[in-house]
Amino acid sequence: MKCWNCQNALEEVLVCERCGVPQTVGFMSPFEVLGIPPNLSWEEEKLRRTYERMALRCHPDLFRAHNDDRVLQAARSAMRGLNDAYRTLSDPVSRLRYVLAASGQTQEIPRAVPEGLQAKAQIIGRVLEAIEQARSEGDAEAWEAQQDHLASLQVQAEKARDRSHATLLALMLEWDQAVSQNDGGWPEMPPGWNERAMSWLGERRYLDVLEARMAAGRQWPAEAPAGEVSGG
Numbered sequence: 103m104k105c106w107n108c109q110n111a112l113e114e115v116l117v118c119e120r121c122g123v124p125q126t127v128g129f130m131s132p133f134e135v136l137g138i139p140p141n142l143s144w145e146e147e148k149l150r151r152t153y154e155r156m157a158l159r160c161h162p163d164l165f166r167a168h169n170d171d172r173v174l175q176a177a178r179s180a181m182r183g184l185n186d187a188y189r190t191l192s193d194p195v196s197r198l199r200y201v202l203a204a205s206g207q208t209q210e211i212p213r214a215v216p217e218g219l220q221a222k223a224q225i226i227g228r229v230l231e232a233i234e235q236a237r238s239e240g241d242a243e244a245w246e247a248q249q250d251h252l253a254s255l256q257v258q259a260e261k262a263r264d265r266s267h268a269t270l271l272a273l274m275l276e277w278d279q280a281v282s283q284n285d286g287g288w289p290e291m292p293p294g295w296n297e298r299a300m301s302w303l304g305e306r307r308y309l310d311v312l313e314a315r316m317a318a319g320r321q322w323p324a325e326a327p328a329g330e331v332s333g334g
């Protein structure tokens with residue numbers, strides 16, 4: 103790629119190293135935009151510093167007074183591209199989702215019950231339904247009666263999340279090793295990695311929804327439940 107302003111062959115994609123003019127961001131991966139290898143494990147702090155360093159060079163405010171309008175346009179494009187890339191990569195789960203999509207895994211991720219919760223899925227469902235019904239009917243006694251169950255199920259869910267975190271770290275490590283074996287290039291993963299990563303995302307979705315329902319179930323609704331609201 104060449105700089106649109108001075109025709110210099112670009113090494114960085116966002117700002118020309120020779121003339122300092124920002125570049126329009128076309129179709130490229132968020133890793134390319136940030137100028138980093140496609141690794142899955144990144145320290146948050148390191149990514150943030152990379153983002154900030156680049157933002158300091160292509161921020162549109164720097165080019166508002168420029169006499170060529172195209173420079174400001176390009177700065178806006180570069181900044182948008184940089185923000186999008188950072189948003190995608192700053193969270194490990196969204197990084198994993200991006201890597202799978204870019205590897206051609208585009209089907210919808212099914213929610214899956216994590217190992218360790220499978221035997222309890224039915225009980226969890228029953229307890230949550232009883233609580234949700236008690237809340238909607240304003241039945242404080244029925245709600246109270248389920249709270250001990252719920253508290254112990256929350257502990258199980260937390261354990262499942264810890265195990266799920268360890269699985270994520272293992273998936274990231276395998277991917278990063280393949281990246282470094284490929285000299286920092288996009289890796290070819292052994293069969294099975296994509297499937298395991300997809301089912302990890304499915305389990306994470308299940309846990310996210312479950313924990314939100316559990317947290318809500320611990321609260322007694324502050325407002326009067328629907329059934330008791332007098333007409334008005």
Ligand SMILES: [Zn+2]
Pocket residue numbers: 105106107108109110118119120121122123
């Ligand atoms: Zn240039």
